[in-house]
Amino acid sequence: MANGNENKKNAKSFKWVSKLGFGNVEEIDTIPNPRDDDVLIIVMGPTGVGKSTFIQKVTMSQDVVVGHKLKSCTRDLSWHQLPESQTKGFENRRVFLIDTPGFDDTFDDDSQILKRITAWLAKSYSSQMPIAGIVYMNDITQKRMFGSTRMNLTMFQKLCGEESFQKVVMATSQWDTLSNESIGTAREEQLKTNFWKDVLDGNATYMAMKEEDSLTAIINHILATYRMIEQGHLMVAETLKIQDEIVVLEKSLPATSAGQELRYTLQELMELQKAALKNVHDEERKKAIEEKMKQLGDQVSGLKMSFSERFRRFFRFGK
Numbered sequence: 647m648a649n650g651n652e653n654k655k656n657a658k659s660f661k662w663v664s665k666l667g668f669g670n671v672e673e674i675d676t677i678p679n680p681r682d683d684d685v686l687i688i689v690m691g692p693t694g695v696g697k698s699t700f701i702q703k704v705t706m707s708q709d710v711v712v713g714h715k716l717k718s719c720t721r722d723l724s725w726h727q728l729p730e731s732q733t734k735g736f737e738n739r740r741v742f743l744i745d746t747p748g749f750d751d752t753f754d755d756d757s758q759i760l761k762r763i764t765a766w767l768a769k770s771y772s773s774q775m776p777i778a779g780i781v782y783m784n785d786i787t788q789k790r791m792f793g794s795t796r797m798n799l800t801m802f803q804k805l806c807g808e809e810s811f812q813k814v815v816m817a818t819s820q821w822d823t824l825s826n827e828s829i830g831t832a833r834e835e836q837l838k839t840n841f842w843k844d845v846l847d848g849n850a851t852y853m854a855m856k857e858e859d860s861l862t863a864i865i866n867h868i869l870a871t872y873r874m875i876e877q878g879h880l881m882v883a884e885t886l887k888i889q890d891e892i893v894v895l896e897k898s899l900p901a902t903s904a905g906q907e908l909r910y911t912l913q914e915l916m917e918l919q920k921a922a923l924k925n926v927h928d929e930e931r932k933k934a935i936e937e938k939m940k941q942l943g944d945q946v947s948g949l950k951m952s953f954s955e956r957f958r959r960f961f962r963f964g965k
């Protein structure tokens with residue numbers, strides 16, 4: 647990963663814009679009139695875990711769109727400024743929470759979601775607005791780490807990169823909907839010792855969203871950590887991995903860790919659909935599976951590396 651000075655020097659480059667399939671950087675809707683002392687906190691996690699609800703509560707913003715459980719609601723990234731009363735230590739600076747769409751294997755556009763998140767992060771970084779922290783959320787009521795929950799976790803890890811884990815808060819939400827708190831405590835332990843272990847071992851912080859106070863505590867923790875980073879007391883990568891890969895290393899999206907991960911995941915999903923098709927005799931159901939396979943296939947094709955990129959990688963000419 648490039649060091650801080652090198653990053654700053656390269657950060658003005660917008661060469662990546664056409665590689666991501668945009669004609670013009672203006673097509674990517676990010677915070678207008680960016681300032682290099684703006685503070686950005688990204689909120690990520692699977693669909694329906696309560697990302698928008700969390701942002702709505704801490705920013706008291708009326709613009710945050712909260713959805714229903716079963717259907718993915720947030721499709722684009724949006725930003726919401728924290729009131730000044732909540733930005734202790736960052737007076738006269740703007741602190742934004744960034745709402746992101748979750749990856750969702752029931753939809754046909756996970757590769758579009760990756761592109762949108764990547765473009766947003768790349769433009770913010772090229773505009774000299776580094777990411778202060780990330781909140782990754784998971785719903786504590788979820789019994790199992792099934793498909794899309796696991797997919798979101800892996801994609802978050804690939805986008806963020808382990809060098810930035812210290813800026814991350816891993817948070818569990820929706821404790822109020824548990825019939826018994828001890829169920830949540832057991833799941834929390836499983837997350838800490840199993841699924842979230844790598845991220846927590848990389849110095850991310852675990853926090854439970856139990857009372858209203860705990861939401862503010864998460865923001866305060868991220869701001870306090872970022873202050874230490876800015877003052878040079880903590881050494882944490884300035885860029886997220888995807889920003890480094892796209893803006894500094896000038897990789898195409900399919901050549902990034904997140905791009906490759908998504909391609910593998912979608913290929914796996916295609917294999918599962920193919921296996922399912924063998925046992926289906928109902929024509930209508932068959933058609934639906936074939937349609938899903940086609941959508942997955944189109945996404946996989948879009949995430950294939952170009953010949954020259956594969957060639958360079960094969961002979962280790964590229965980085």
Ligand SMILES: Nc1nc2c(ncn2[C@@H]2O[C@H](COP(=O)(O)OP(=O)(O)OP(=O)(O)O)[C@@H](O)[C@H]2O)c(=O)[nH]1
Pocket residue numbers: 691692693694695696697698699700711712713714715717718719720721746747748819820821822823
């Ligand atoms: N009881 C309870 N419900 C919650 C909580 N957080 C969110 N919800 C509900 O869960 C549903 C989904 O919440 P959202 O905030 O839209 O979730 P999201 O993570 O932004 O979802 P996407 O935008 O689809 O990715 C909504 O009906 C919320 O009202 C919580 O802490 N407790």
Ligand SMILES: [Mg+2]
Pocket residue numbers: 697698699711712713719720745
């Ligand atoms: Mg949302």
